[in-house]
Amino acid sequence: MIIEFKDISKVYKKDWRALNDINLEIDKGEFAFLLGPTGAGKSTLLKIIYMDERPTTGEITVLNYSSKTIKGKDIPHLRRKVGVIFQDFKLLSDRNVFDNIAFSLEVTGAAKKYIKRKVLEVLTDLRLQHRRSQYPYQISGGEQQKVAIGRALVKEPFILLADEPTGNVDPEGSEEIIDLLKDINAKGTTILMATHNLDIVKSLPFRVISMEHGEIKGDEDGLRRKRSL
Ligand SMILES: Nc1ncnc2c1ncn2[C@@H]1O[C@H](COP(=O)(O)OP(=O)(O)O)[C@@H](O)[C@H]1O
Ligand SMILES: [Mg+2]
Numbered sequence: 001m002i003i004e005f006k007d008i009s010k011v012y013k014k015d016w017r018a019l020n021d022i023n024l025e026i027d028k029g030e031f032a033f034l035l036g037p038t039g040a041g042k043s044t045l046l047k048i049i050y051m052d053e054r055p056t057t058g059e060i061t062v063l064n065y066s067s068k069t070i071k072g073k074d075i076p077h078l079r080r081k082v083g084v085i086f087q088d089f090k091l092l093s094d095r096n097v098f099d100n101i102a103f104s105l106e107v108t109g110a111a112k113k114y115i116k117r118k119v120l121e122v123l124t125d126l127r128l129q130h131r132r133s134q135y136p137y138q139i140s141g142g143e144q145q146k147v148a149i150g151r152a153l154v155k156e157p158f159i160l161l162a163d164e165p166t167g168n169v170d171p172e173g174s175e176e177i178i179d180l181l182k183d184i185n186a187k188g189t190t191i192l193m194a195t196h197n198l199d200i201v202k203s204l205p206f207r208v209i210s211m212e213h214g215e216i217k218g219d220e221d222g223l224r225r226k227r228s229l
Contacts, residue, residue, distance in 0.1 A: 008058035018044040020214040034194040036211035042194035083152025087167035091136040098132040142173020162193040
């Protein structure tokens, strides 16, 4: 098991309970959807995994890190192993595609030569070589999300968290993003993707964890779904 939530609750601002008593296990190599309407607590659940938010009660374990014992200086190490992509891409607008992806390794202090090789490798995998010198505003939403995926991938993460990754992407681009995530998962990366889009979830034979009002209301495994598709 690569992620484990034990009796996790998250209360914002004194009394707003965004997560209520979450128990959840994600295995190494899984692809799981986190499905639920706006406000269900999906983003909060993901933030707890990359430790952007700390649980109010309970304990989360991610890889070998526990929310109870992790030190501030370990958080960058955790974030190297857990990639995150967002609905709004969060690219650096003053850097081109190549430099956006490179930045993610520059901050880890990697050697220049290694960074160049690794970024070119990722650009090739994403079929984005021809866009390497362009700026975010010059490329489509789907391409921007691919750059964001590239930025996560150069760090060779064990886990990739995707928070509504197709929310700002047209249908064609969305399909491409989902295909990419499938390929990344097939190569071994564990993926947890939050979405409120039932059509995407329905079309794929992966585990579906359903959330509502900060609670898990359903958890259907991928194999069973595969038989019913
Ligand atoms: N930083 C915050 N401060 C206060 N309330 C928050 C904060 N972040 C989220 N919430 C509230 O927590 C609930 C869950 O939000 P969120 O995790 O963003 O859900 P989702 O991603 O499923 O839309 C919502 O009611 C939201 O308004
Ligand atoms: Mg959200």
